[in-house]
Amino acid sequence: MSGPVVPVASRPAAHPVLAAGPVDFTEAWLVNRRLSEHTRAAYRRDIAGWLGWCAGADLDPLTATFLHVNAYARALEASVDARTGRPLTPATVARKLSALSSWYDFLGKLRAVDANPVSGADRPKVNRDHSATVGLTPEEVDALLAAADADTGPTAARNRAAVALLADLGLRVGELVSLDLADLGAERGHRSVRFTGKGGKPRRRALTPGTAWAVDAYLAERAAAAGVGVAELTGPLLVTATGGRLDRHAVFRMVRRLARAAGIPAWAKLSPHSLRHAFATTARAEGVPLEDVQDAMGHADPRTTRRYDRDRHNLDRDPAYVIWSARARRAPG
Structure with a gap:
């Protein structure tokens, strides 16, 4: 791996160093934040990628500058995603740099670095109006649910529950697989x-x-197989045949298998996230206010919710029609 064409400085001796170096910093940073286990794992991989690049470039990450981060970003843009076989998308590179920026912010608070080198870096421009996720029409979601209903076998009931939760609630796959039985409840009816x-x-x-x-x-069905009452069940909501927690990879395979059975043309490119996009698009098409969809999906920024709404550019929803209709109603007989 070739390093950036910038000088590599040595770390000032005045900076505190944790026993295991940057890896120790990473674990302290993750512990300091309220994150799901899936997000922690993703951030850990992002920082490990940066540390690996620094090692290859003979660079102390605590002395990195924005020039080094720029070189790393260009290396990421030229690399291939092992899962898709295609170059990393600008959104993926931007996400990795965002994690790295948060990491350096934490190091700055510990006075382990003088400044955040990511803040001055050239980050890729991300089109907020585009998503690479393959979407589903309402009719295709109906077909997927019907395929789940028609499914047979020892995991059919579990798969129906999983698809229903994804379709009707628009959950992230990480949120779905992290659900426990204790998370179910009742509130005001x-x-x-x-x-x-x-x-x-x-x-x-x-x-x-x-x-x-x-x-x-x-x-x-699960309780009957275990010979106990439903109230006696404990642990994860969705489990494997051996009782372990269902993982995200199994959910990906399940969605694609059912989509193929449903005759959905793009079944091989679908993911659980496709159902999340469909949730947002259908909710908006049915007149649910953007703020309510945003809250339901857990988005901090309404622009994110709008990106999930695949039908937002449909001319049927152009507000010009509403204004014209109102004017026509006001016109004298």
Whole structure:
């Protein structure tokens, strides 16, 4: 690996150093933040990638400048995603640099670095109006749910519950697989589920009648197989055949298998996130206010929610029609 064409400085002796160096800093940074385990793992990989690049460039990460970060960013843009076989997208590179910036902010608070080198770096421009996730039409979501209903086998009831939660609540796959039985509850006549969302924020959502039925049917079948009552079940909500927590990779495979059975043309490119996009698009098309969809999806920025709405540029929704109709109603007979 070739390093950046910039001088490598030595770390000032006055800076404190943790026993295990930057890796120790990373764990301290992660512990200091309220994050889901999935997010922690992703951030840990992002920082490990930077530390690996620094090692290859014979660079002390505590002395890196924005020139080094720029060189790293260009290396990322030229690298290939092992999962897709395609170059990393600008959004992926931007996310990795965002994690790195947060890491350096933490080091700055510890006075381990003088400044955040990412703050002056040239980050890739991300089109907030575009998402690479393959979406689903409402009819395709219906077909996917029907395929789950028609599925057979020992995991069919669990899969129906999982797809219902993804489709009706628009959950992130990490949120789905992190659900525990203790997260289910009831509030003011609503069946509900509580979980930790992105950024470590506590969230709660209502279960629709259809989703509640699918969850109840799955738990009843699971309890019967274990020879106990539903109330005696503990641990993860969605489990494997051996009782372990269902992981995100199994959910990806399940969604694609059911999509293929449903005859959805793009089944091989779908992901659980496709159902999250469909949730946002359908909710907005049915007239749910943007603020309510934003809250339901746990987005801090409404622009993120708008990006999930695949139908936002449909001319049927142009406000010019509403204004014209109102003017026509005001016109004298």
